[in-house]
Amino acid sequence: MGDTVIKVENLGKKYVIRHQQERYTALRDVIANKVKSIGRKKLDTGEKEEFWALKDVSFDIKQGDRVGIIGRNGAGKSTLLKLLSRITEPTTGSIALKGRVSSLLEVGTGFHPELTGRENIYLNGAILGMSKREIKAKFDEIVEFAEVEKFLDTSVKRYSSGMYVRLAFSVAAHMEPEILIVDEVLAVGDAQFQKKCLGKMEDVGKEGRTVLFVSHNMNAVNRICNCGILLEKGEISKKSDDLDQLTKYYLSFSDNADIKNMWINNSNKLMYENEWFLPIKLFISEEDGKLCDFIVENNRDIWINIEGIVENVNQALTLGYAIYNEEGTLLYWTYQTDQNEENWPKLKKGYFRIRSKLPKNLLNEGTYKIEMIGSIHFIKWFLEPGKNVPTVYFKIQGGLSDSPYWIAKRPGVIAPIIEWKAY
Numbered sequence: 001m002g003d004t005v006i007k008v009e010n011l012g013k014k015y016v017i018r019h020q021q022e023r024y025t026a027l028r029d030v031i032a033n034k035v036k037s038i039g040r041k042k043l044d045t046g047e048k049e050e051f052w053a054l055k056d057v058s059f060d061i062k063q064g065d066r067v068g069i070i071g072r073n074g075a076g077k078s079t080l081l082k083l084l085s086r087i088t089e090p091t092t093g094s095i096a097l098k099g100r101v102s103s104l105l106e107v108g109t110g111f112h113p114e115l116t117g118r119e120n121i122y123l124n125g126a127i128l129g130m131s132k133r134e135i136k137a138k139f140d141e142i143v144e145f146a147e148v149e150k151f152l153d154t155s156v157k158r159y160s161s162g163m164y165v166r167l168a169f170s171v172a173a174h175m176e177p178e179i180l181i182v183d184e185v186l187a188v189g190d191a192q193f194q195k196k197c198l199g200k201m202e203d204v205g206k207e208g209r210t211v212l213f214v215s216h217n218m219n220a221v222n223r224i225c226n227c228g229i230l231l232e233k234g235e236i237s238k239k240s241d242d243l244d245q246l247t248k249y250y251l252s253f254s255d256n257a258d259i260k261n262m263w264i265n266n267s268n269k270l271m272y273e274n275e276w277f278l279p280i281k282l283f284i285s286e287e288d289g290k291l292c293d294f295i296v297e298n299n300r301d302i303w304i305n306i307e308g309i310v311e312n313v314n315q316a317l318t319l320g321y322a323i324y325n326e327e328g329t330l331l332y333w334t335y336q337t338d339q340n341e342e343n344w345p346k347l348k349k350g351y352f353r354i355r356s357k358l359p360k361n362l363l364n365e366g367t368y369k370i371e372m373i374g375s376i377h378f379i380k381w382f383l384e385p386g387k388n389v390p391t392v393y394f395k396i397q398g399g400l401s402d403s404p405y406w407i408a409k410r411p412g413v414i415a416p417i418i419e420w421k422a423y
Contacts, residue, residue, distance in 0.1 A: 012092035068225035099178025113157035146170035184386035364415035
């Protein structure tokens with residue numbers, strides 16, 4: 001392979017989706033099923049459907065390359081990393097890897113929940129083929145970076161998601177792999193820790209090791225990576241050593257027919273089913289519920305609407321959305337539990353609809369992405385930010401203020417109208 005450390009040829013991954021008919025016996029379930037059938041008539045066919053998450057993917061990566069793998073939700077990014085990490089086997093094609101691979105694809109990847117943080121560090125090192133002496137030499141550095149000294153002898157099943165991520169990343173990055181693979185999992189950590197991780201990945205790259213990094217944050221990709229691969233619908237759309245040009249191409253939403261301001265569940269969306277909430281619809285509307293135009297002005301209120309089926313009521317169930325600008329920067333998350341508890345929308349089993357107002361005079365001009373997110377708070381994501389979740393887009397154009405001085409896009413991430421007074 002020479003100085004090539006990853007060689008991928010004609011790689012493909014096929015999944016078979018089984019559409020199984022659901023059976024209900026209780027009257028309340030029969031009624032709920034009638035409601036569910038609004039968005040799921042095509043699901044109960046009893047048939048099998050083939051879905052190619054990746055198809056005919058080929059590329060070479062050289063030692064020391066820092067590769068940004070970008071693409072929209074469902075493009076095949078996470079599937080590719082799972083194949084490269086040997087978590088799942090390809091349906092077609094081949095992968096040749098040279099050197100030790102360390103992966104961080106999900107919170108706590110490779111951890112055993114019953115073991116302590118200390119024990120999991122040694123377990124992960126052993127899985128990577130390191131001797132006990134090698135692990136011990138890196139142990140203090142791993143713990144210091146992860147900031148989990150006080151919880152080192154606590155079972156990791158009791159860790160928060162942030163603690164999980166800190167320790168998992170620290171182990172993956174400090175075991176000196178020849179190839180480091182990192183998915184969007186860093187979005188779970190706080191801003192300070194994300195900055196710390198990005199710096200560590202930069203250091204790994206400068207040491208001549210290879211980094212594969214998946215992210216929707218183009219600023220992070222441009223900071224770390226020196227080349228990139230753009231995936232679209234399971235295939236390579238573009239490869240380039242000019243990362244700035246590649247990210248600008250990726251962010252050119254206007255020519256993409258998939259960019260819409262309404263998402264509706266269909267027979268290809270079985271991946272969203274879970275025991276808590278089945279998403280049916282995500283869309284952007286006027287106050288009266290009428291679908292907005294794709295382009296809206298900054299001086300108009302718009303509403304983010306979420307519709308779906310609550311399968312099981314849980315007081316910790318949270319639903320909401322995350323909003324990103326066209327550089328991939330997260331502007332904010334919001335849930336239905338943001339206000340005082342007495343004002344929370346009351347959860348009920350069956351079809352459920354909520355919405356929140358995105359206030360006027362807030363966003364700058366540009367294209368925005370909204371992801372539906374949901375979790376059993378502090379316990380489990382069922383719609384995790386940055387993963388394959390229901391997504392819609394809209395564009396802010398004009399209406400930035402009444403001032404004659406702002407006739408073009410204002411600098412900055414947002415463009416609020418701030419009140420001023422002399423005193």
